[in-house]
Amino acid sequence: xxxxxxxxxxELTTIIIFSAILVSYLMxxxxxxxHSRFELFLLCLGLGPGVVSLIIYYLFLFxxxxxxxxxxxxxxxxxxCLAALNWRYLLKLNVNFYEGLDLNSQIDFSNIPPFxxxxxxxxxxxxxxxxxxxxLGLAGVFIYYWFKKVLNDPITGHDILEYAFQGKIFGDGMFxxxxxxxxxxxxxxxxxxxxxxxxxxxxxWERVVGNVLxxxxxxxxxSITGLYGFFILLVLFYFLNKRSFLLxxxxxxxxxxxxxxxxxxxxxxxxxxxxxxxxxxxxxxGYFLKHQDMVSLVGFxxxxxxxxxxxxxxxxxxxxxxxxxxxxxxxxxxxxxxxxLISIFIILLTGGIHYLLDSIIGTxxxxxxxxxx
Amino acid sequence: xxxxxxxxxxxxxxxxxxxxxxxxxxxFLTLKTDYNKDYSLIxxxxxxxxxxxxxGYLGQWFRFKTQGNLNWLVIPFLLKFFITWKSQENWKxxxxxxxxxxxxxxGAKGFFNTRYQITLFPLTLFxxxxxxxxxxxxxxxxxxxxxxxxxxxxLLAFNNFYSMFFNRSISVRQIxxxxxxxxxxxxxxxxxxxxxxxxxxxxxxxxxENVERVVQKTFRYIQAFLILSRxxxxxLKWGKEVSYPSLKYIKENNWxxxxxxxxxxxxxxxxxxxxxxxxxGDDKFYFEGGQASLLTNRTLSQTSSFLLDSLACKYVFxxxxxxxxxxxxxEFLRAFAKPIFLDASEFIIYELQRDSGLYEVxxxxxSLKFRISKSTPPYFINLR
Numbered sequence: 001x002x003x004x005x006x007x008x009x010x011e012l013t014t015i016i017i018f019s020a021i022l023v024s025y026l027m028x029x030x031x032x033x034x035h036s037r038f039e040l041f042l043l044c045l046g047l048g049p050g051v052v053s054l055i056i057y058y059l060f061l062f063x064x065x066x067x068x069x070x071x072x073x074x075x076x077x078x079x080x081c082l083a084a085l086n087w088r089y090l091l092k093l094n095v096n097f098y099e100g101l102d103l104n105s106q107i108d109f110s111n112i113p114p115f116x117x118x119x120x121x122x123x124x125x126x127x128x129x130x131x132x133x134x135x136l137g138l139a140g141v142f143i144y145y146w147f148k149k150v151l152n153d154p155i156t157g158h159d160i161l162e163y164a165f166q167g168k169i170f171g172d173g174m175f176x177x178x179x180x181x182x183x184x185x186x187x188x189x190x191x192x193x194x195x196x197x198x199x200x201x202x203x204x205w206e207r208v209v210g211n212v213l214x215x216x217x218x219x220x221x222x223s224i225t226g227l228y229g230f231f232i233l234l235v236l237f238y239f240l241n242k243r244s245f246l247l248x249x250x251x252x253x254x255x256x257x258x259x260x261x262x263x264x265x266x267x268x269x270x271x272x273x274x275x276x277x278x279x280x281x282x283x284x285x286g287y288f289l290k291h292q293d294m295v296s297l298v299g300f301x302x303x304x305x306x307x308x309x310x311x312x313x314x315x316x317x318x319x320x321x322x323x324x325x326x327x328x329x330x331x332x333x334x335x336x337x338x339x340x341l342i343s344i345f346i347i348l349l350t351g352g353i354h355y356l357l358d359s360i361i362g363t364x365x366x367x368x369x370x371x372x373x
Numbered sequence: 374x375x376x377x378x379x380x381x382x383x384x385x386x387x388x389x390x391x392x393x394x395x396x397x398x399x400x401f402l403t404l405k406t407d408y409n410k411d412y413s414l415i416x417x418x419x420x421x422x423x424x425x426x427x428x429g430y431l432g433q434w435f436r437f438k439t440q441g442n443l444n445w446l447v448i449p450f451l452l453k454f455f456i457t458w459k460s461q462e463n464w465k466x467x468x469x470x471x472x473x474x475x476x477x478x479x480g481a482k483g484f485f486n487t488r489y490q491i492t493l494f495p496l497t498l499f500x501x502x503x504x505x506x507x508x509x510x511x512x513x514x515x516x517x518x519x520x521x522x523x524x525x526x527x528l529l530a531f532n533n534f535y536s537m538f539f540n541r542s543i544s545v546r547q548i549x550x551x552x553x554x555x556x557x558x559x560x561x562x563x564x565x566x567x568x569x570x571x572x573x574x575x576x577x578x579x580x581x582e583n584v585e586r587v588v589q590k591t592f593r594y595i596q597a598f599l600i601l602s603r604x605x606x607x608x609l610k611w612g613k614e615v616s617y618p619s620l621k622y623i624k625e626n627n628w629x630x631x632x633x634x635x636x637x638x639x640x641x642x643x644x645x646x647x648x649x650x651x652x653x654g655d656d657k658f659y660f661e662g663g664q665a666s667l668l669t670n671r672t673l674s675q676t677s678s679f680l681l682d683s684l685a686c687k688y689v690f691x692x693x694x695x696x697x698x699x700x701x702x703x704e705f706l707r708a709f710a711k712p713i714f715l716d717a718s719e720f721i722i723y724e725l726q727r728d729s730g731l732y733e734v735x736x737x738x739x740s741l742k743f744r745i746s747k748s749t750p751p752y753f754i755n756l757r
Contacts, residue, residue: 161638168642183661188631189641190650190659232495239499243506251502258498260439260491271488279495285471289464313479313489320474328467 005151008219011209012227014076018048021083024090030295035287038100041093042238043283043299046231046276049224050306053201054350056208057176057309060201064175068211071174075205101238103132107245131245135237138252142233142265146226149266150219160268164221166191167203174208178362194365196309196354199224199270228272229265235279274314277307285321289328297339300325301346309351312365318347389524396442396528399435403427413654413698417485429484433476433497439487442528444497450504472496619720620644623690630687633658633680635695635702637720649686653699668701674729677709681725689723 023044027037055075059066083090098104106129109122155164169184169191170176182191203221210216233252240248255261264271280303288296304321307314326340348356358365402423410420418438419429427435434445454461454469475493483489623632624644634640634648641648651658651667658667668676680686689710696703708730710723 155642156639158636158638161642165638165642181659181661181663183659185661187641187645188647188649188660189638190664192650192652192659236495236499240502243503247502247506251498254441254443254498254502255495258439258441258494260436260441260487261494263439264488264491264494269488271491275492275495278492282468282471282496286464286468289467290462313483313492316478316482317475317492320478321471323474324467324471328463328470330463 003213004215004217004219007209007213007215007217008223010213011206011220012223015048015052016045018052018079019045020093020095021079021086021090022047022051024086024093025082026295026299027092028086028089029298030293032291032293034291034293035295036100037092037094038096039238040295040299041095042100042234043280045234046228046273046280047302047306049202049205050198050277050310051350052205053198054306054309056170056201056205057197057354060170060174060176060204066174068174068208071208072212098132101135101234102241102245103135104129105131107131134245134249138249139230139233141256142226142230145266146223146230150222150226153222153268155218155222155268157268159270162191162193163200163270164203164218165189166193166197167200167221168207170197170200171204171207178357180363182363194358194363195270195311196314196351198306198309198351199273199311202273222268225268225270225272226265228276231276232272232279235276235283270311274307274311277303277310277314278317281307281318281321285325288325289330292329292331292339297342298346301343302350304343305347305350305352307351308347309354312355315352315355318352322347392524396437399427399437399442403435403437417487419484425484430480432484432487432490433479433493436487436490440490440494441498443501444494446501446505447497450500450508472500619690619714619722622714623722628688630681630685633684633686633689633725635689635691637690637692637695639720640690648690649684653691653695653702656699656702668699668705673701673705673708676705677725677727677729681727687725689725691721691723693719693721 020041023041026035026040026044030040052075055078056071059071059074063070094100107122155161165187166182166189169187169189176197183189184191202224203218206218206220207216209220233255236251236255237248240251255265264275281300284296284299284303287293288300290296300321304314304318308318322340322343325343326336329336329339331339344352355365403418405421405424406415406418407420408415414420417428418436419425428438433440434448451469451473454465458466472493479489479492483492620639620643623640623646628646632640632646632648633651636650636652636654640646649658649660656666656668657664667679671679689706691706696706706723709726711726711730712721713724714722
């Protein structure tokens with residue numbers, strides 16, 4: 001059991017490090033210093049698993065059944081090479097959450113509404129740096145609950161089990177083929193999902209790592225919902241904290257208090273994973289329309305591609321976002337076309353290609369009748 | 374008391390009252406349940422035209438039960454944004470247009486699924502929070518900040534209260550289990566005990582009272598109101614409360630034939646056995662060459678023979694809930710499938726039979742609902 005737990009920690013740590021390595025490249029390309037380093041890191045915390053699933057996808061597609069060790073080593077070597085080529089920027093990365101989230105200052109009570117007796121209450125905190133403790137309390141509730149759930153509750157939901165089993169098929173078979181009917185002859189399982197493979201491939205990666213390290217578990221796959229839920233909360237908190245710390249806390253309480261999203265955070269499912277990429281693509285789209293810089297364009301396209309790769313809905317939302325990018329960017333037609341081509345290329349590379357292949361030589365994807373289960 | 378003389382105050386009162394009335398009206402429209410409609414629509418709470426619009430197409434803003442009741446507050450701010458469109462910055466225009474396009478797409482194609490509707494929730498909440506914050510901090514409404522804040526908190530509190538209250542009626546069974554004992558085990562109610570429980574119960578509260586009275590007297594713990602085979606004499610095997618006793622039961626036993634699996638990937642993930650993937654809702658089973666109908670163009674007897682002889686399928690693994698999606702499938706099970714295992718989560722294993730019989734396994738609560746709903750349907754809103 002202890003070994004399984006350590007493997008989970010290893011997996012979680014490595015994907016955060018992978019994310020950091022990817023962020024260091026965005027920093028490198030940010031030659032005009034338009035972006036805060038901490039903000040880039042925070043926004044891209046969840047890139048690691050998405051990109052790992054993408055690498056595994058291409059490996060299973062082009063170099064099938066090469067053995068778990070091969071895939072394991074290839075992914076690590078890939079990121080090690082990326083890190084080695086950009087180590088200067090990697091070292092400059094700001095991962096200081098205390099400063100980055102502005103938790104080291106006093107709460108500004110000057111702009112809150114004049115509730116009766118509020119001044120008496122706020123005067124108690126004058127001079128006290130309690131932001132960190134309030135934040136820790138809010139985040140701690142979630143983290144505690146989530147770890148307790150991941151370690152105790154097996155996967156039970158219908159959809160997540162579909163993904164998990166398809167991931168198991170990918171991980172054990174170590175190949176991806178485009179076929180009209182996604183049928184597994186060993187179990188007679190029929191994958192009815194029409195979405196990209198990013199999410200199932202997270203479990204495939206877990207099985208690859210498990211095979212190499214000698215454990216069999218789905219803890220990492222279970223932890224994804226909470227992990228990405230936490231990333232969403234962090235991003236929300238970060239941007240609202242720019243206006244007011246109390247507003248940011250209020251928003252987090254609202255999220256906890258809303259049934260649907262609380263369930264989204266607390267039940268194993270793909271939702272937080274795809275919503276995280278949606279939020280990332282929106283943020284970078286906003287920055288791109290504002291600054292017209294390459295980092296924002298690459299960031300937007302990367303997130304939009306991974307959003308597509310995680311879910312069919314992501315394809316359509318990314319198309320709309322791409323439309324806005326083309327229409328609302330302040331540039332001449334030639335520049336717009338250049339931006340559009342770069343963006344399309346990255347979106348295709350980071351997941352869009354799956355849908356092209358699936359439409360042409362696979363299940364038919366968009367040409368199928370959509371069904372609700 | 375000078376503020377009572379100010380026009381702005383009364384405008385705010387009017388605005389607040391209109392908001393409260395609108396929220397109340399949305400709740401009113403979305404509370405009614407029409408049991409005569411398609412079960413899958415009832416399950417998703419979009420069976421009436423009003424619910425289809427509010428919970429379905431506009432569910433991202435108005436499905437208060439899951440989305441909270443603050444999201445729709447983004448509407449006035451979006452309207453204001455479009456009124457002042459020309460003075461807005463380009464990047465803001467782009468973001469709002471993208472948001473609305475995504476909203477329309479999810480409304481049109483994802484109205485069926487609350488999970489799709491939650492997609493834009495963090496962004497909507499962010500917009501509502503920032504817009505409201507700026508609004509409250511603007512000079513126009515400065516004297517009434519307190520009221521606005523209290524109003525907001527009131528909205529949230531009301532919604533949570535609403536959700537807690539109505540969720541209770543959805544999961545009466547679970548609530549009873551939690552209230553009485555943490556330990557979980559299953560009991561088979563004899564017909565005599567069932568009759569005692571049902572006797573005189575015309576409302577849900579009376580039913581629960583009867584359960585408590587009769588069952589606590591008879592057993593140490595109350596347990597789910599499941600069970601019973603009224604017409605067939607066979608033995609049901611009850612598992613203890615582990616995650617899925619039925620899956621453990623399948624995994625740990627040898628089976629002579631394949632399972633027809635009614636849309637339950639649990640079977641594949643946890644048992645390692647071979648199944649035939651089927652979904653009763655569409656009456657489709659899946660195989661290497663695609664999909665085909667099981668019951669369409671076949672009589673119940675022919676279906677049984679087809680499963681046993683052509684597909685070498687001797688068992689069915691399903692969920693009581695899922696059986697309801699297809700009345701013909703439920704009828705087939707009643708006639709040709711003998712239940713052999715049922716667990717607390719209502720997963721059920723059947724053994725297929727060549728000869729028809731009457732194999733009834735149903736939650737007691739359903740039979741009661743049926744009986745009572747003829748006279749007092751409102752007591753059973755949301756009770757599935």
